[in-house]
Amino acid sequence: MIDQTIRQSWIAVLSKVEVKDLEEVWQRLKEKPEYYYLRPPETGLIMVRARAEGTGSLFHLGEMTITRCTVQVKNGFRGTAYIMGRNQRHAELAALLDALLQDPYQHASLMDLIIRPLELTLRKRKTLMAQKVEDTRVEFFTMVRGDET
């Protein structure tokens, strides 16, 4: 049984990449599993909650689109995906990969084949932006004026 926190972290990766990244890693799988939908991809809404002052009482900020999908891999596990936006293929691929990653026999190799490269892609994008943001940090210098008596 794969640890929940590990599953949460791969689910996060699968949600945050783009669908084209998922299509690309999907092509690397030599054997594509047979599967069927327990719940075909479906787009809906979730309401985003926030806290006043960032840490205080709750309020509703607004809704966002979200697409969900649940698949059952034949002789395998059930995979679930909820991803922001309306891309049904993204939800389907994320659910499939979630199912495959839960299989203890495949888990380690799939983490290397699928998740690590995706994590690297996300990190590269982050680093690129981080430098641009960092460049806009203000360096103050203050000047002492007048006599020092």
Next chain:
Amino acid sequence: MYVSAKGGEKAISKAHEFLAEVRRGDLSIPELTVEQIRQQLSLAVDRVMAEGSLYDPELAALAIKQSSGDLIEAIFLLRAYRTTLTRFGVTLPIDTTRMTLLRRISSAYKDIPGGQILGPTYDYTHRLLDFSLLIPSEKGEDQKVLKCEFSTQGEPFARVLEFLHQEGLVESGHSGESETVQDLTLQPLQIPATRDLRLQNLARGDEGFLLSLAYSTQRGFGYNHPFIGEIRVGEVSVEFVPPELGFPIEIGKITVTECEMINQFKGSSTHPPCFTRGYGLTFGHCERKAIAISLLDRALRTREFGEAQEGPAQDEEFVLMHSDNIQASGFVEHLKLPHYVDFQAELTLLRNLRKEYRDPKGEGEQP
């Protein structure tokens, strides 16, 4: 007796064709793509998402294209589309303390933990029209930079207001564990409103209206000595607990703008004076609006502080009932609908009144 007028179907059909042509414009110019709008008019997209109260940049960009850039029309499209979708649930509250920052400034303090980070801002541009933008630039290096993937190094930056709070100088944000929170999309607004409803209402309110009201407070209609404690713009993770999984998962990241305002101090017989607060939060990069919301949030707390209501910005009913530009344009623009019968009634009434005015005793004078 009731006479109904019909017709105009053909005219309407032709009007839509004409609209499509006008929207498209000169055919020798390349057609605008939704992705171009999303990338290059991102602040318009942010406004439409904030006021449409629906975070979906592609849909917002599509709505802007369809409405030829009339943003309130685009917001209307988004609001209408939203009604066709099922709600799956609510998220865990977003954590702006852990925001991946794009921009973070404070006006109250020069030196803040993490520093002042300007980000991509128009603030220092002198507002000179840049004519070089008339000519599209040569394709630059292939950056492959997505707009919303970024991070700063290290730990999340501590909040500026937190330092004031630790010294006891600012009122605490009321924290609540399992408090009830209301939802404007599920029940109509009632006055007096609670703060959660006010913040939701203002988040989806018209930027121009809120800006003007906030301005009015600064001109004295309910002034409360504001200082910007902190503005943060960046991405936050969105987490949701699917019922079938039973544990929280991250579904993506959204950009939000947050403004924390430090306002005039208040004391009472039981509490020493301390600064009061205002808070504004919006989808997307909407600084002007977040600042306006934080000023209005404070202004609308007059009841809490026992302050006299000096201006419309402090009048909860005035602010909250007129902030929604879809509701407003609905009523204002409905005047375009045929009012033929109503007007005939008015005309008849007026003629009778005039007749009575000239001939009060009914002696048969000619009008």
